[in-house]
Amino acid sequence: MRWELATLAGRLRTLEAERDDLLARHGETTRDRDLHRDQVRQLRRSRSYRVGSAIISLARPPVRVLARVPIVSGLRRRPATPARQRPERPPTATVPAHVYVAIGLTPEALRTFTRALAQRIVVNADHVPVVVTDCPSFRFARARGVVLEYVPDARTWRRHRPETPWDDLLTDRLDRLFRDHGCVRTAVIDPDRPPTLPDLLD
Amino acid sequence: MSVYDVAILSDLRYPGGNSASIVAEVRAQAAAGVSTVLIHVPSPHLKHARPFQARVTATLRDGLADLAHDGEEVHARLLVIRQPRIFTREIDVVPRVVADRTVLVINQPPGDAVDPERYYVFAEIRERVERYFSPDVEWTPISAQVREQIRRVAPDVELPRTDWHEIIDVDEWWTDRPGPLHEVPVIGRHGRPDPVKWPREPAEILRAYPDSAEIKVRILGGGEIAVERIGRRPSHWDVLDFGTEEPRDFLRSLDFFVYFHDPDLVEAFGRTILEAMAAGVPVIIGEHFRDTFGDAALYTDPAGVRDLVCELHRDRVRYRAVVERARAFVERRFGSSSHVSRLRVRPSRPALRRASCTPADGPGAGFGPSALSGGSGAGCGTVPRPRGSRVLLAGDHLDRLLAIARRLPDRLEPVLVTVSEVLPAAGLLVEHLPTHGVTSARRAGFLRARFRHLIEVHAAHAVVVDGLPHDGILAATADNLDVAWLWIRAAMWRRGTGLEWRGRCAAFDGVLEPGEFAAAADEGWTTTEAVTTVAPITYYDRTELLPRLDVEAEPALLLRGVQATAPGFRIVAADAQSLRNVDLAVARADYTTFHELLSAGVPTVFVPDPRAGDDQLARARFAAAAGVALCVDGSAELDDVLAYAARPEVRAALAARCDEVGFPNGAQDAADWIAARCAKPMAVTA
Numbered sequence: 001m002r003w004e005l006a007t008l009a010g011r012l013r014t015l016e017a018e019r020d021d022l023l024a025r026h027g028e029t030t031r032d033r034d035l036h037r038d039q040v041r042q043l044r045r046s047r048s049y050r051v052g053s054a055i056i057s058l059a060r061p062p063v064r065v066l067a068r069v070p071i072v073s074g075l076r077r078r079p080a081t082p083a084r085q086r087p088e089r090p091p092t093a094t095v096p097a098h099v100y101v102a103i104g105l106t107p108e109a110l111r112t113f114t115r116a117l118a119q120r121i122v123v124n125a126d127h128v129p130v131v132v133t134d135c136p137s138f139r140f141a142r143a144r145g146v147v148l149e150y151v152p153d154a155r156t157w158r159r160h161r162p163e164t165p166w167d168d169l170l171t172d173r174l175d176r177l178f179r180d181h182g183c184v185r186t187a188v189i190d191p192d193r194p195p196t197l198p199d200l201l202d
Numbered sequence: 203m204s205v206y207d208v209a210i211l212s213d214l215r216y217p218g219g220n221s222a223s224i225v226a227e228v229r230a231q232a233a234a235g236v237s238t239v240l241i242h243v244p245s246p247h248l249k250h251a252r253p254f255q256a257r258v259t260a261t262l263r264d265g266l267a268d269l270a271h272d273g274e275e276v277h278a279r280l281l282v283i284r285q286p287r288i289f290t291r292e293i294d295v296v297p298r299v300v301a302d303r304t305v306l307v308i309n310q311p312p313g314d315a316v317d318p319e320r321y322y323v324f325a326e327i328r329e330r331v332e333r334y335f336s337p338d339v340e341w342t343p344i345s346a347q348v349r350e351q352i353r354r355v356a357p358d359v360e361l362p363r364t365d366w367h368e369i370i371d372v373d374e375w376w377t378d379r380p381g382p383l384h385e386v387p388v389i390g391r392h393g394r395p396d397p398v399k400w401p402r403e404p405a406e407i408l409r410a411y412p413d414s415a416e417i418k419v420r421i422l423g424g425g426e427i428a429v430e431r432i433g434r435r436p437s438h439w440d441v442l443d444f445g446t447e448e449p450r451d452f453l454r455s456l457d458f459f460v461y462f463h464d465p466d467l468v469e470a471f472g473r474t475i476l477e478a479m480a481a482g483v484p485v486i487i488g489e490h491f492r493d494t495f496g497d498a499a500l501y502t503d504p505a506g507v508r509d510l511v512c513e514l515h516r517d518r519v520r521y522r523a524v525v526e527r528a529r530a531f532v533e534r535r536f537g538s539s540s541h542v543s544r545l546r547v548r549p550s551r552p553a554l555r556r557a558s559c560t561p562a563d564g565p566g567a568g569f570g571p572s573a574l575s576g577g578s579g580a581g582c583g584t585v586p587r588p589r590g591s592r593v594l595l596a597g598d599h600l601d602r603l604l605a606i607a608r609r610l611p612d613r614l615e616p617v618l619v620t621v622s623e624v625l626p627a628a629g630l631l632v633e634h635l636p637t638h639g640v641t642s643a644r645r646a647g648f649l650r651a652r653f654r655h656l657i658e659v660h661a662a663h664a665v666v667v668d669g670l671p672h673d674g675i676l677a678a679t680a681d682n683l684d685v686a687w688l689w690i691r692a693a694m695w696r697r698g699t700g701l702e703w704r705g706r707c708a709a710f711d712g713v714l715e716p717g718e719f720a721a722a723a724d725e726g727w728t729t730t731e732a733v734t735t736v737a738p739i740t741y742y743d744r745t746e747l748l749p750r751l752d753v754e755a756e757p758a759l760l761l762r763g764v765q766a767t768a769p770g771f772r773i774v775a776a777d778a779q780s781l782r783n784v785d786l787a788v789a790r791a792d793y794t795t796f797h798e799l800l801s802a803g804v805p806t807v808f809v810p811d812p813r814a815g816d817d818q819l820a821r822a823r824f825a826a827a828a829g830v831a832l833c834v835d836g837s838a839e840l841d842d843v844l845a846y847a848a849r850p851e852v853r854a855a856l857a858a859r860c861d862e863v864g865f866p867n868g869a870q871d872a873a874d875w876i877a878a879r880c881a882k883p884m885a886v887t888a
Contacts, residue, residue: 119269122242123214123262124253128639136632139623144272147639148623152631160615160631161660169659176655180648181639201263 011186013171014178097128097147097181099174104191105133111141113194118143120200130181132174149177207236207547209270209278209299212285213245214254217444218394219368219473220285220309221255226369227282230538232266235549239278241270241297245288275300279547281335284309289330290322296334303546304336307366308343308470311351314398315466324355342366345471346493367494368471369541372533375450375480379525381518382457387511389486390420390456392449393474397427398467401504404432410462410504413438417511422452449474453481458511460486462504475499476536479528484521486510498531500524591880592660594619596635596653597668601778601794602690602716602869604628605741606666609873614880617660631660649674650681657682664688664880671706679709686879689713690872691733692793694817695726707731712879716793717868719800720824726817734875737868738797741778744864747802750782762789762799764809766840768848778802786847788840791818796825801865805856806831807847809840829859 102113110133117129122145129146134153141148151173154166161169177183189195208231210224224240231238240262242254253259261267270276273295281301286308312327313320332339341359343349344366352359389411393399401407407428411419413436421428423444429435442452453459459478463469475495478485485499486507492499502510514521593610595603596619604626607616618632625632633656640648649672657665657678664686667675671689679687689710704727707713713733718724759771760781766788767773776784781802789795791808793816799806808831810818819835826833832847834840846852 115271119271122254122272123259123269125251126253130639136625136627138634142623142638147636149636150625150632150634152633156631172655172659176651180651197269198263198265201259 011174011178011183013175014183017175017179094182095125095128096184097130098185098187099130099132099177099181099183100187100189101132101174102189102191102194103132103134103151103153103170105135105189105194106191107135107137107140109191109194110135110138111143113189114141114143114146114148116195116197116200117146119197121145123197123201127185128181130177130183132177147181149173203277204237205550206239206268206276206278207231207280207550208238208545209241209276209281209301210238210267211241211243211281211283211297211299213248213288214240214242214258215248215252216245216285217255219471221258222473222477223309223368224284225255225257225261226371226538227541228261228267229371229374230369230541231545232261233538233554234542235551235553236542236545236547237550238267239270239276240267241276241299243288243293243297245285246291247287270297274298277301279303280305280545282307283331283335283339286310286312286324286327286331287322289327289334292330293334299335301336303340304338305340305342305366306331308341308348308352310470311348311468312355313351314468318351318354324352324359328356328359344368347468347490348470351468364544366544367536367540368473368476369536369538370476370480370532371538372480372529375453375477375482376529377454377482379482381521382515383455384418384457386416386418387457387515388418388420388455389458389460389507389511390422390452391459391461391474392422392452392477393424393444393461395424395427395444398464399424400428400431400464401462402431402464406462406504407432408436410460410507411436411439412508414508417508420452420455422447422449449477450481453478453483456483457515458486459483460507460511462488476532479532482525482529484514484524485528496531496535498528591615591663592617593876593880594633594653594656594660594662594665595668596620596665597690598622599668599690599692599794600624600626601741602739603666603668604630605739605867605869606873606876608741609870611873611877614663614877617656617662619656646672646674646677650677653678654681657685664876666690666876667710668692670703671709676706676709686711688876688879691715691728692816693718693721693726693728694724694793694821695728696815696817697725699815700727703727704731707733712875714872714875716872717865718793718821719797719828719865720821723820723824724817725820736871736875737866738801739869739872740794740798740801740867741869743867743869744801746779747782748779757785758783760784760787760789760804762787762795763792763811764788764790764840766844768844770848786853788844790814791821791825792816796821797865800825800830800860801867803857803860803864805847805853807834807840807843808832809834828863829856830863831856 100117102110105113114131117131121129125145130149131146132149132151133141134151135141136150136153138148138150151170157166157169210227212220212224214221214224228238240258262269275298278299278301281299281304283304283306286306287310310321312318312322312324328341340362341352342362342365343352346365349361349365352361401410411428415438417438419436419439420442421439422442425439425441429441435441459475461472461475471494472487472491475485475487475491479498485495486502487495487499488503489501492501500510514524591613592615594617595607597603598621600618600620600622603618607618607630610616616630618626618630619635620632621635621637623634625634635652653665653675656662662685666688668690687710689707689712691707691713693715715728715733715735717736717738719738756770756772758774758776759768760774760776768786771786774784778798781798781804784804787799787804787806789799789806789808790811792811792814796808808822808825810822822831822833823835825831832843834843
């Protein structure tokens, strides 16, 4: 449970950072907009602008020439056919990432899971799966379309860094990964029963 | 190895009848205990990325079929291939399928009434499929119409006596109706948007689908094609986009299903007609469908639709009779049992109960929270150092970094940062930099952010980069000014290459060049920028090498990156510490291999890698000129050189020469150099 909380804490931290960033940029944009509005108002009130507008209005012809319509007497005109409309294609967008926190899986279970994820992406490539693993032999779990991110496992970490809780490492690492990969969703994987393809499609 | 009863191969993204047919067959098979695997092969005609058709996905989700893994061989008793158009071009990756029997269901004719091979050239498809899968493919049309078209273009191909007709589960579609549902008759049709699915002439369209207060028209999919041809949208038409309603729900809203198409189209089967019948909707179609649907449908031409609809709408008894006759026909001719028998496989699983039609053991439990497991355990052979300042050792040359790491003073704790997926079991803390999933455009930003993170997480005092200082790393040096940035810069660049890395020394607090035995032959750009250098770096000192075991056996041959054999030698695997047990080596001349073998005094034939970035040829030739090794370059054949090197007196001379010109291990000096530059106190952060 503790590291699920660490995962959520990491995600929360990322969202807070994104919110603060957006607020800062919004504030900056608002200030820019106001500044430009003021400048436009001042320009319109200026004498030179009024003189220029008057000159242009005098130069414009009083009557606008319409587009010429060919009319040939004696011939029946064909009705205009509507232009064939192509179906709109959605604009290409970056595919978002989903982070799967797969801590504590055996190498075999990790491999089975990443293979299922690879199949899931074949069915619908609606996201990039990023799997966070603490399994040092993760190379055997490589699967097409699946990104593997390694974090030192808790026991190794405690041996080297006993002063820093491993949960904090995971929180910080997930915060980093969320931002690096553009994560929009997180899932925590049960190491005893990692999801199969049917589960991932559910 | 699993052997499936049936493998179905197709493009699983097709939006229309092809996927509907697959789903129907999968469900029928699952209900009968027949195991199924789906094999997805993208069609060249569906260019844009799209997911599997939703109902196909549902069969996977519900566990009714498995999905084949890319690149893995599939074994099945029966392989059913659908949609010949998938093979109009060579497939990039041909699925490996081993099947006792292969059926290609021709569910689309090769052409139409005007051009018999408008959609595909049958002979080409046949050649490809038989080459990919089996010379004994059963070419099976789904209907008499398709059979006739095949005969036109390939009269010699042997076709089975019966067609691989569509199937449908009537119970899944059926909605009972005593008579017409609406006071004003509602006619309609559904299908994917395709111009050939509609009459060509606007007048024909309006005859079949009147714009009249007497009849209401509902269209699901393709209606915009008819509207465009007519030139206006009829006020009594209700046009829905394809996919906005489930066909089953749409059919429930109709009193009559009416389907007319381009006269040149050879409709392969008309699955939507079958669906309408199964849903209990009387069907009005053209005479050319009679061979397929017999007395189950009502036949007329577009001009006859209005009268037929009005007549039947008034006669509820006859209406009901048509509905019941169609249902009986569909169950008898196109029901699931007819499909299972044509598979000719003995089911390998228990039949599923009809009510659930889900696997008996249910799908996996899926996601769920778990207790902290404590991790899977990393390789841990040594006692970790006492805590002190941390140094990130980042790079590709793990052997060199590990050699340095083990010699750092106790006050410096190394953290290895590598792109290699083979994590060393050296008792170190290791971080991995992924290369997959990061595009080249994002790489610089990714590296910069990741280094910032790693420095922060590990409170690193210094970062040692053994590799190329990419832009992201340079940016990281600027972001983290209170960290000592040190570059281990390799020498022996091939002449004229690597110039883009010149000038990057300025970004580092120190640059060290690991020594080269063949330094005198170095023609690379680093010779123009003198930096601190140490002796060649190897993991083990010569004194740490394990002594030779005096065992009488065939002499041992070690291969590193090269395939070779030598008569009278047995091929061995030896790690760096056991090299004294090797009598002869054949190897690439990369930095680590080159210096390890020479340091251990192993008689070696170097075969430079022509694709390597470092100047392996210069190393190998220098070693040959120095008499410490032999070299295979363009002028000599490996077999000849190997035969010469195998001679005991030659090997003895090489080993003796290695002892003469032996060089020290620069790893300790490199570690001391790093330690000296890590004496800079870290800035205190709030």
